[in-house]
Amino acid sequence: MLPWSADLAGRFEQTTYDSALLRGNPLGDPHERPVLVYLPPGYDDSDRRYPAIYVTMGYTGHIGMWFNRTPFRQPFPELLDALFAPGDVPPAIVVFVDSWTRYGGSQCLDSPGTGQYHSYLCEEIVPWVDAKYRTIADRDHRAITGKSSGGYTAMVTPMLRPDVFGALATHAGDAAFGVCYTPEFPARARTLRDKYDGSYEKFFESFASRAGRTSNEDLHVLEMYGYSSAYSAEPDGTVLLPYDDLGRIIPEVWERWLSHDPVEMARQPQYADALRSLRAVWIDAGQQDEFYLDFGATAFHREVQQAGVPEERVHFELFEGTHGGIEYRYPLAVRWLCEQLR
Secondary structure, three states, rough: OOOOOOOOEEEEEEEEEOOOOOOOOOOOOOEEEEEEEEEEHHHOOOOOOOOEEEOOOOOOOOHOOOOOOOOOOOOHHHHHHHHHOOOOOOOOEEEEEOOOOOOOOOOOOOOOOOEEEHOOOOOOHHHHHOOOOOOOOOOOHHEEEEEEEEEEEEEEHHHHHHHOOOEEEEEEEOHHHHHHHHHHHHHHHHHHHHHHHHOOOHHHHHHHHHHHHHHOHHHHHHHHHHHHHHOOOOOOOEEEEOOOOOOEEEEHHHHHHHHOOHHHOOOOHHHHHHHHHEEEEEEEOOOOOOHHHHHHHHHHHHHHHHHHOHHEEEEHHHHHHOOOOOOOOHHHHHHHHHHHHO
């Protein structure tokens, strides 16, 4: 009963997956991960097979947060169920994937700094879902979506593995790194200088001692280290920051970051080919996004166009809104994906 909970037309199953690929990861993070699967109305009463949509989370997100309730707003899993309840949207199985690390996230990439999260998704979770549930087990009936860092994952994963995912929806995903990230560099360098003698080691010592009393500033400092662990870690796991103690870009490290930028990736022939193969591409962002990810969305859209993806396969929209509180966009994209994937 609202506002405490909602009666569901479909149902959720949460399972713990024991990942061989995440076992022994560099950060010692759990290799047993929760996977949340939504089964649409009618799943238990038929032998029908369904498209599958994979959902990845933003930075610091983990599966346990999906059912967090805020005033006058339902969490996305309930909105998702409400989308399918009337029966006028082609149904799909929806899979919520966890790629959390103790740095707050992994960008769902394979990295010696964090672990094999990209392979975990593509080589373990997808085959496991196809084996356990009645999916249509091919890339043309499989999509990936997310917001912020989850939106980043939604952009790059089909470019890296077009054999696995045939559609995407990104909400304010990290893109155009020179616009969305570089303004943060001097601010993070200043915080490290003023509070931690320029040392991330001292930051982590302080961070660990203040469990439950962390600030937004802490999370911003942590986030920059987490991105570095995903984009620019050395083979031995050493994390290289893309800026020096004055907040200035270190070119050789920054180039490594740019090689992971969805906008820069889309300009490369192999990734442009992957984009052209997609059945559906949804891109949106708020026009007042605090991290300028509306520019990132626009830049990625232009590269999608440049790659030659037919216009009828692409939805691009900038709307009134900031980076937070746009979860109501999720069901809109899922509805559109379901129409494209049937």
